[in-house]
Amino acid sequence: MQDTAQSPNQQDVNSTSNTKPEGKSMIEIDDLSFSYDQGKTNTLRNITLNVPEKQVTSFIGPSGCGKSTLLRCLNRMNDLVETSRITTGQIRIMDQDINAKNVSAIELRKQVGMVFQKYNPFPKSIYDNVAYGLRIQGIKKKAILEEAVEKSLRGAALWDEVKDRLKDSALGLSGGQQQRLCIARTMAVKPKVILMDEPCSALDPIATAKVEELITELRQDFTIVIVTHSMQQASRISDRTAFFYLGELIEYDTTEQIFTNPSIKQTEDYISGRFG
Amino acid sequence: MSSHQGHILTNFDDALSQIKEATIGMGAGAQRNLNNAIRGLIERNKSLCDTAIADDDDEDRSEVEIDHLGMRILTKYRPLASDLRMVITSMKIASHLERISDQAVSIAKRSRKVIKSPEIKDVLKVEGFYKVASSMLTNAITAYADGNSELALSVIEEEKPLKKCHKTTSRVFAKTLEGESEHYRDYLDLVFICRWLERVGDLAINIAEEVVFEDTSTDIRHGRELPPELQ
Known part of the structure; x- marks a missing residue:
């Protein structure tokens, strides 16, 4: 779609609406530009938006628009790409510049968990998957681990389905269950933010509905940012939606x-299937 | 619609065109039925009244067809934003048009009774009122066809003149009715006919309000505020 879509109208791009919603912001992105090739070209350009606390925010846009890149900036996953760099601007999470020299990516990812498009449980038992992050943190007490595993699995609406087979391999679960297990694993370390990169794209409609229901419930405790290609999913589960195109934020609103x-024609053309 | 390029799914464009054309066609049918009913009364032509009554079946069928089309579009293409408003608006307008055609049937049935009796000249007084209501309906349908919320607003602004015209015409008939013994039933029928014409005007206003919603995404029903671009 990127190849055939028209270039964004500069006037429209400049009129992104309501980028700083009222209320407490969990994530503040300020004039962020990002490059994968040492600053030669910017994949993201001058993005400014605030993500409110304990809400679900969707990033939508055609493939290649930068939404997943921005998501990966939020827990510094892009650090793994050697030639990548932030060329302008700043990301603050809980008022902390996440790219400051004194912030470690590992510590950041304890606060900002991530769920991927393709569910990726470890080849371990259901229990060990959920307990994994806590064990990495040095928690060894069985009682604490058991409590955390049950709480996370309940939080991920999976407990009733797996409580009698916690020692079974996670790989024996259905796709939807594996994805909810990954969400439980993310929740176990009690992050403030959960990032989700197309979490339902590999799931059938029933599993998708369960994950969507879960996301809706998780907003009570977590700030959630989700990348999705499904307009219906974004409209069902998110409080705010940001539309990106060719590396720019076009519109951000409820x-x-x-x-x-x-407000912007380009947004309307995209969501109504008129790009082309 | 005109300001947008086509959809990637050309079938979606076709389906949207189909529901719009069907609704405009239904609007033309409702206008025709109303016109036949009133002409039947004024020209003392029973055949025109019969046609208005018979053609109401087409309007009923159109309403059902537009509802089905709309539901098919909603489930198949999941329209959003202006597309969603267009589909919802078309389905609601179809319902208003069906009721307008029902008013035409009521007028035609009463007209058949009136023209059975010896002619009364006061019947011509209905014509002026009809022109007000009919013009509102025509403009409402044109506003829908063109996506013209300014024209729709002009229909809504006709509400007071419509009520005034209804009051004036009905009062004349009611007054005459009091002193009439020979034609009192005809004058009573004319009072009812005026009431149904007023209802046509009201329904035209409803259609116009839907057009404003489709065009501006602002719900102005029941005295809600106009969008800034129409203030």
Whole structure:
């Protein structure tokens, strides 16, 4: 789609609406530009938006628009790409510049967990998957681990389905269960933010519905940012939606506003399937 | 719609065009039925009244067809934003048009009774009122066809003149009714006919309000505030 879509209209791009919603922000992205090739070209350009605490925020846009890149900036997953760098701007999570020299990526990822498109449980038991992060943190007491595993599995709406087979391999679970197990694993270390990169794209409709239901419930305790290609999913589960195109934030507003009456024509053309 | 490029799914464009054309066609049918009913009364032509009554079946069928089309579009293409508003608006307008055609049937049935009796000249007084209501309906349908919320607003602004015209015409008939013994039943029928014409005007206003919603995404029903671009 990127190859055939028209270039963004500069006037529209400059009029992104409501990038700093009221209320406490968990994530503040300020004039962020990002490059994968040592600054030669910017994959993200001058992104400014605040993600409110304990809400679900969706990033939407055509493939290659930068939404997953931005998501990976939020827990410094892009550090793994040697030639990548932030060329301008800043990301603050809980008022802390996450790229400051004194912030370790490992510590950051305890606060900012991530769930991937393809569920990736470890080839271990269900119990060990959930307990993994806590053990890495040095927690060894069985009672604490058991409590955390049960709480996380309950939180991920998986407990009733697996409570009698916690020692079974996680790989024996269905796809939807494996994805919810990965969410439970992320929740176990009690992050503040959970990032989700197309978490339902490999799931059938029933498993998708269960994960969506879970995301809706998780907003009570976590700030969630989700990348999705499904307009319906974004409209069902998110409070706010950001539309990206060619590395720029085109529009950011409440989900209702974006899907019923977007301010910018490009957003409307994209969500209504008119890009081409 | 006109300001947008086509959808990637051309079938989606076709389906949207289909529901729009069906609704405009239904609007033309409702206008025709109303016109036949009133002409039947004024020209004392029973055949025109019969046509208005018979053609109401087409309007009923159109309403069902538009509802089915709309539901098919909603389930198949999951429209959003202006597309969603267009589909919802078309389905609601179809319902208003069906009721307008019902008013035409009521008028036609009463007209058949009136024209059975010896002619009364006061019947012509209905024509002026009809022109007000009919013009509102025509403009409402044109506003829908063109996505013109300014024209729709002009229909909504006709509400007071419509009520005034209804009051004036009905009062004349009611007054005459009091002193009439020979034609009192005809004058009573004319009072009812005016009531149904007023209802046509009200329904035209409903259609116009839907057009404003489709065009601006602002719900102005029941005295809600107009969108800034129409203030």
